[in-house]
Amino acid sequence: MRRDMKPRLQTFTRTVLLLQVCWLWSGQCLSVHFSNPQSVYVVKGQDLILQAQIKLLEGERVSKVTWERSAKTSGKSSTVAEFPHRVPSDGRVTVEQQGYTLKIRGYQASDGGVYTVTVTDQSGHRRSAQRNVEEYLAVNHVSVMVNVSHSVLHCMEAWGTDPSFTWLYEKVVVTGKVGHVSADGTSLVVSGTFCGHFTCVVRNKLGHSSATYTAEPCESTNRSTSAVIVFLLLLLALVAASLAFLLWRRHWHGHNRRQRLTEPYEEDL
Incomplete structure (x- = not known):
């Protein structure tokens, strides 16, 4: 056997073994999940987009992808779309990327619920994943x-x-x-x-x-402020009164001094 054929044979053998294991375990090699398991919130009138992540072994293929919705209030389940066959004729619902992506235009409150995507491979094995979808609501009643x-x-x-x-x-x-x-x-x-x-x-x-x-008015702060203002006004008034008194006293002493200097001179005359 040639050397370049040996790695190919080993790869082929591993693939066959993996396929056998997957078949024995009812398609465990097929996996479906969403990248973010948390709920999806959609503003009314905007588009809802759900994208599933699907993993397959080499050589496997998907034969059908089904999207279903279960209403929260009634719990009733209905098929939203299937790939490659069934898509509603109203144009609101489309599937892309071989059915892995579901798009609903103009989201309404009635579109909310639990969405389940189910993938079926060529052997008939099925795997599913779920995502909760709710309307994005404005804040109310604070x-x-x-x-x-x-x-x-x-x-x-x-x-x-x-x-x-x-x-x-x-x-x-x-x-x-x-x-x-x-x-x-x-x-x-x-x-x-x-x-x-x-x-x-x-x-x-x-x-x-x-x-x-x-809460209660901040009276203590207002009173303190008022008291400071009143104190400053009183202080300014006191300073002004003191200055006025000093000026008057200086003027009075100057006037008396002039009188004492002129009276003896007038008597000699």
């Missing part, structure tokens, strides 16, 4: 709850998708002097004086909403 005894405020939002939280104090972003914000942004522990206006702003890519908690 509210602030407070624990006065512990100086803690909690921000809550009803059902918005992927919300982010920001705290403001008197319309300015909270700093360390005011308090500490939790890692998820939902809570604010007030370290300074618990007074004034605290606002929680919740945002996502569809917009924002906010709620404000009004």
Whole structure:
């Protein structure tokens, strides 16, 4: 046997053995999965795109790819598309890349649910993967709850998708002097004086909403400021009065001195 034929024979032998193992284990060599197992959130009116990752051994081929959707409310399952045969005629649903990619134009709330892709190879072996799809919702009904005894405020939002939280104090972003914000942004522990206006702003890519908690007015600060201002005014008035008195006294002494210098001279005349 020639030397260049030996590696080829070894490769062929390994392939045959792998195919036999796969056949004995009911197609274990065929695998289907999604790159990201987390839920997909789609903005209403935009396109939903699901792409499955399929692995095959050399020599294997896919005979059919089926996409199904199970509604969350009813649990009823229906076929969305099949490759290479069945695609709805309304033009909203298309499959690409030999059925591995499903695209639905103009996503609606009714398109949500659990999507299952099932791949069948030439031997009839089937493998499936699932992906949850939901509508991307705007933030709604933001509210602030407070624990006065512990100086803690909690921000809550009803059902918005992927919300982010920001705290403001008197319309300015909270700093360390005011308090500490939790890692998820939902809570604010007030370290300074618990007074004034605290606002929680919740945002996502569809917009924002906010709620404000009004604590007791910061009277102590206002009184201190007023007291300082009054003290400064009194001090300025005292200084002005002292200067006026000194000027008047200087003028009075000068006038008397001139009188004493002129009176003896007038008597001699």
